[in-house]
Amino acid sequence: MISTSLLTEFKTLLGKDNVLDSESDRHSYSYDAAVLDAVIPELVLRPTNSEQLGRTVALCNENKLPMTVRGAGTNLSGGTIPTKEHGVVILTNGLNKILEINEQDLYAVVQPGAVTAKFAAEVAKRGLFYPPDPGSQAVSTLGGNVAENAGGLRGLKYGVTKDYVMGVNFWNAEGEYIKSGGKTVKCVTGLNIAQLMVGSEGTLGVFDEIILKLVPPPVASKAMLAEFDDIAKASETVAAIIANKIVPCTLELLDNATINYVEDFTKAGLPRDAAAILLIEVDGGHIALVEDDAEKVLDICKKHGAKRVQMAKDAAEKNKLWEARRNALPALARARPTTVLEDATVPRSQIPAMITAINNIGAKYKLQIGTFGHAGDGNLHPTILTDRRDKEEFHRVEQAVDEIFDVALSLGGTLSGEHGIGTAKSKWLEKETSKATIIYSRRLKKAVDPNYLLNPGKIIGG
Amino acid sequence: MTADVHQLAKMLHELDDQMVACMKCGMCQAVCPVFAETMNEGDVARGKIALLENLSHEMIKDPVGVQDKLNMCLLCGSCAANCPSGVKVLDIFLKARVIVNTYMGLPAVKKAIFQGLLTKPGVFNSVMDVASKFQGVFTKSANEVIGSSCSRIDLAVIEGRHFMPLAKKSLRKLEPSRNTRPGKSGYRVAFFPGCVIDKIFPQVGQAVLKALTHHEVGIFMPSGQACCGIPALASGDKGSFDKLVKRNLEIFEKENFDYLLTACATCTATMHELWPLMSGDKTQSMQDRIAAMSAKVMDVNQFMVDVLKVSMPVEGHGTKVTYHDPCHLKKSMKVSEQPRALLKSNPNMEFVEMSDADRCCGCGGSFNLQHYKVSKDIGAQKRDNIVASGAQVVATGCPACMLQISDMLSQHKDQIAVKHVMEIYAETL
């Protein structure tokens, strides 16, 4: 239990409005986009400056309160769901400033609660580019992106969040300020702690200031949609594009089931009988080069058996093509009450094998599954359509998910391309890595968080 | 209390089918004006749905806390319009308000207003007439261009608001009723002015009548109309809502017409969407009657442009006019191009777009009364965008928005007039 005196101390520190302790407020912070069972936090705290954040962490540590930091709560792996009794949730949305955008040295300093899309827009206003664009960017926070190592549609060419993190200053479990990385392109001082923090899901420290790399924006882009009557041909096309030394900024795949759900929803005129479609965009610093690349990609698609390739002539047409991709999740989400979006990633060459396996698993467990995703980096999102109130069906969903991950691992893939491990996938971690890896990670955790209070239960369990 | 919660939970179970569609993705945070101010999860659609679910599964013991969160909502529909999963958020919230408030009882003041006043239009009108005569005693003019007033004395309930005074003569007095045959247009419409136009902005009603007459549209405007019912429904008073629907139905069923027009976004959305939505507990014949009437309801801007095809964009010069999209017009009824087209057909005005024209003004009906501070903070952003557009006139299609925007501009001493689109269109005739 949190004592009245501690409660008063938090209120004095943060202000009354930033300490939420009513039943309804506490329940409002007991879930995230993963929809898993939760322990209701005892308190929700919102620091609004750096000192308050540090002091909050220190106070929690002194009083042995488990802490779960929360950005926008859009992670899909249960990362912000408290797992221990008497825990607190620390909100970062009071720390949402963009502190600096340095146009000369191409970096920015932000607070962790800054919203990704707002940041990207501010950067764009100054003629610069911050590429990571998770589908949740309209609400997700940069702190959450770093903690989850979020990726997006542009991952293939531009990489994911880790490729843009130059430094992370954070509070450790005891409330001491740790600085890692910096503002210079080259910085090899000390341990590479900043990169260790990327993907740490709130288990190793609480981010305060984040230094992000910026790049010049592409000046031109071309997009096209290619239809295939065989998913293997689509995958061969993906591999062939890369083998031809063209790296599109986006290379997305929608399987037949997803195409049909999207078509039901949008009536956009997608080919219902296609086994798969690829949405491809190339970009670059010079229009002639981009057009040249686009032509080459078009040829490759045709050579590898595309039935039809549609090249967007202008921005409006391009937007229409992207509508299909943007509507994949909305269309699937509307089909049944509950949508279980997974994140299995395999080497590109294994995409056909993975999709076949997913479809077989769907048939075996009598489940509707639509698969779409970032074909360019092998990151697939098999999406199971179900109703979580149907206990029997949901049990089959869980079995199907288990099998999907088993297959992904057996094909040389990984548990998560971008959504993290959280609580949802921690049970598979040992399978992908090793017992020794888990022990090593736990030792590390123990060393920096002796009371095991920073987001306990996540990634490595405990 | 435990037994109570059990009952309440059972009632809320009806909403389960709709609530389960929320995948808790959190995308509603991007558009919720209330969340933008409070940054509390319990104030955004996802949070409220989670709370209702927990209440219905009896994981929450304190329904009052949930009720408070449920009321912390403008019912603007921004979340629903943006929801990837297509969750019918407004349906859920309105029905939940009815369930929760019926269960816990309506506050005495609301009961008096809805059951004693609103459902009895005769009494309501007389009270307002008297109020209109005496308002000068307590109020003084605040902003000439806007025509707003403020309180002479520092009253806590007023919270510094600048409000639009009740009209000296209501529309009902200026234009008691109409019943004309269609002319060249071939159309005959019924006109539903709604309370705010009738009592505060009769000139808007007159502009609509002028435009319809000009285009030789036959008009049926019966006396004895009642409120559309939204204030009662939004407060969870289904009984009063039903009475108002029934009364209006009886009055408008007396004649035949092609469309039932309103010049109030909120009335349109209520009559078109909420009347049938909330009629599930009625007899089949009543449901059919409501459905038939609702199907005829149309926003006046939409009628002018889509049906009469009157708008002719011209190269406008002179006064700069900008447009605020009322939530109920754009997000619920998907009407946003038509009012702009009407504004663009006034040759004495130059149309300028403000940024975030479709962001809610923060009024939200009774939300403004209960949560004035948040309402004002949301409205302040609207005001800033209006000012930044450089417009001398701001037009909109909802008299409730007109009240809120007038308050915001007036408090900042801005010399920007607030008008209804139809007033500006009528000037061209």
Ligand SMILES: Cc1cc2nc3c(=O)[nH]c(=O)nc-3n(C[C@H](O)[C@H](O)[C@H](O)COP(=O)(O)OP(=O)(O)OC[C@H]3O[C@@H](n4cnc5c(N)ncnc54)[C@H](O)[C@@H]3O)c2cc1C
């Ligand atoms: C519709 C939708 C689309 C999505 N699309 C993508 C996608 O394309 N790519 C992708 O990678 N992900 C995607 N996601 C998942 C999710 O949006 C990302 O993981 C995102 O980075 C989470 O950000 P957040 O601010 O919501 O973080 P939260 O969910 O609030 O937190 C995520 C984790 O970060 C930790 N954390 C947050 N802030 C801090 C901090 N200051 N210090 C330390 N730890 C912190 C939390 O404790 C938690 O473990 C999507 C999710 C949804 C709902």
Ligand code: SF4
């Ligand atoms: S956007 Fe829709 S599905 Fe997503 S959390 Fe909000 S209401 Fe739920």
Ligand code: SF4
């Ligand atoms: S209706 Fe408007 S105020 Fe209410 S939750 Fe939705 S977006 Fe927020």
Ligand code: SF4
């Ligand atoms: S008055 Fe208009 S903009 Fe304001 S809340 Fe109502 S519908 Fe939305």
